[in-house]
Amino acid sequence: DARVTQTPRHKVTEMGQEVTMRCQPILGHNTVFWYRQTMMQGLELLAYFRNRAPLDDSGMPKDRFSAEMPDATLATLKIQPSEPRDSAVYFCASGNPAGANVLTFGAGSRLTVL
Amino acid sequence: GIQVEQSPPDLILQEGANSTLRCNFSDSVNNLQWFHQNPWGQLINLFYIPSGTKQNGRLSATTVATERYSLLYISSSQTTDSGVYFCAVEGAWSSSASKIIFGSGTRLSIRP
Numbered sequence A: 001d002a003r004v005t006q007t008p009r010h011k012v013t014e015m016g017q018e019v020t021m022r023c024q025p026i027l028g029h030n031t032v033f034w035y036r037q038t039m040m041q042g043l044e045l046l047a048y049f050r051n052r053a054p055l056d057d058s059g060m061p062k063d064r065f066s067a068e069m070p071d072a073t074l075a076t077l078k079i080q081p082s083e084p085r086d087s088a089v090y091f092c093a094s095g096n097p098a099g100a101n102v103l104t105f106g107a108g109s110r111l112t113v114l
Numbered sequence B: 001g002i003q004v005e006q007s008p009p010d011l012i013l014q015e016g017a018n019s020t021l022r023c024n025f026s027d028s029v030n031n032l033q034w035f036h037q038n039p040w041g042q043l044i045n046l047f048y049i050p051s052g053t054k055q056n057g058r059l060s061a062t063t064v065a066t067e068r069y070s071l072l073y074i075s076s077s078q079t080t081d082s083g084v085y086f087c088a089v090e091g092a093w094s095s096s097a098s099k100i101i102f103g104s105g106t107r108l109s110i111r112p
Helices: none
Strands: A005-007 A010-013 A019-024 A031-037 A043-050 A053-056 A065-071 A074-079 A088-095 A103-105 A109-113 B004-007 B010-014 B019-025 B029-037 B043-048 B052-056 B059-064 B069-074 B083-091 B100-102 B106-111
Touching (some): A005 A088, A019 A109, A031 A074, A043 A065, A043 B100, A053 A065, A103 B043, B004 B083, B010 B019, B019 B029, B029 B069, B029 B100, B043 B052
Parallel strands (some): A010 A109
Antiparallel strands (some): A019 A074, A031 A043, A088 A103, A088 A109, B004 B019, B029 B043, B029 B083, B052 B059, B059 B069, B083 B100, B083 B106
16 A cells, blocks of 8 residues: 655654755655644645655755755655744645646644753 | 636535535636645645546536636535635646645535
8 A cells, every 4th residue: 555654753852953954855756845734724735745856845944943854765854944834734645647746644743852 | 817706715514514615817728637635634645637527426616717717516415525625726827837836725624
């Protein structure tokens, strides 16, 4: 059963620390998205990639967030330094390559910054 | 950029009732999807429906692209239908290619 895998599932850290979240998209999917959700609110698009190339990261605070796809099986979202307002659930989703871009979501990484 | 509005924001129903959730979007779209987020936070894709009508069991969806709206119908609601329903769209213009943005959701609560 194909799935998007995110790690860690939960992370508690101190303000100022670096946080790295990882996502393994479904094999063969060519688009990868990072979304942030706070308190069961809407899903805010942070960044997305197509064929590993970043297309848009305008949703991210540039001074502290970075997103990369070092290879087709790994996408990373890094926060440095982390702040309490970054506490949220971060979701990764990948889209199938058949033109429809139907999204499959990972289970999310719940981040708490103290 | 394209705007996505969902209504109503909250809906409370008794088990067995029917419901209609609406998604309005401000521009032409290539792609429209409906998702259900369950109370444990999992996001499940319900429909890919840029136009036309689809049905899956008690759920069905209709998108009228020319009038820029989509409807999600839930019939004979069950408590397991509770959660938040999101509409997500990808704009039709090259400047928004592959960019999928979400509405703010409709929170549905089904009472036993």
